Amino acid sequence: MIKKTGLFIFSVMMVLAVKAQEIDLDKMLEEEQKKEQKNKVQFTEATFKTTRIIHGHSIENTAPGILDLKISHRFGQINGGLYEFFGLDNASMRWGFDYGLSPKLTIGFGRSTYQKQYDLFFKYKILRQSTGKVNMPVSLSLMSTAMVQTLKWTNPTAPNKFSSRLYYAYQLLLARKFSENTSLQLMPVMVHYNLVPKATDPNDIIALGIGGRQKISKRVSINFEYYYQLPEYKFDATTNSLSIGFDIETGGHVFQLHFTNSPGMTERIFVSETYGRWDKGDILFGFNVSRVFSFKKRKK
16 A cells, blocks of 8 residues: 555656656747847838838838839829719829849839929838847838929020929838838928929928828728928928828739829929819829839849
8 A cells, every 4th residue: 555655656746747847848948939039130021011102102122133113093183073084084104113222222213294204213221120139119211312304395495404304302211010900101301492483482392291001901901191291391382192092912912092182103293292182072093003023043
């Protein structure tokens, strides 16, 4: 009897010891994984699904060696009624090429039918949101654009200068991904005019933009953009640009459908030359689509 009791007690102690060892091993493994994660930099990905929120640039860059062909359309105002087929009879478009030179630097070129405008830009990522070894709460990029309008001179006999056709935009993109579903971005921007419409107009238009993305399903998100112009740095009769739309992911591509009160697709137009009003029905339907081409060398 004593031997059986002793054997039972010994067995129970062995089981408890093994269990204790398992618990200790689990804790050790968990702590080791935490240490490894702390020693690594874990960058935040997909703050936005494309390099544009709606009109304006997002914090995202085109990957190195990737050429992104973008085609954007803006139709006419829907308050044109059935006669204008709610704006679909009229359209302006921009086609452009974005190319990733490095993980931090993207350059691009585009041409718009609206005012026959060309644009050239670069976007450089300064900070990238991350956790782990480096805890960076936000992403930050610098974006600069040069634009030239090529409409025929209204007065060809006047001493017209090419520099009068040039415009520049300088912008900071400050973004944070709060969760898998929610991202926000602040976009202070200045648009410079070499030649302004009136002598009393400011040469520098200053605005503060805000944009965001909220996923509502696995493949669909609601996006918005708003650019508030500072009253002392804006043209008369212009309004603030407001755009709302959807991103729809299909097979690795993202289609962007949206409504806006701005007909232009460069900073010069949607930041400083928007005249439409949402409360009067001056709303345009538009979309962005892209096709990606890879110029990366295949690894053997």
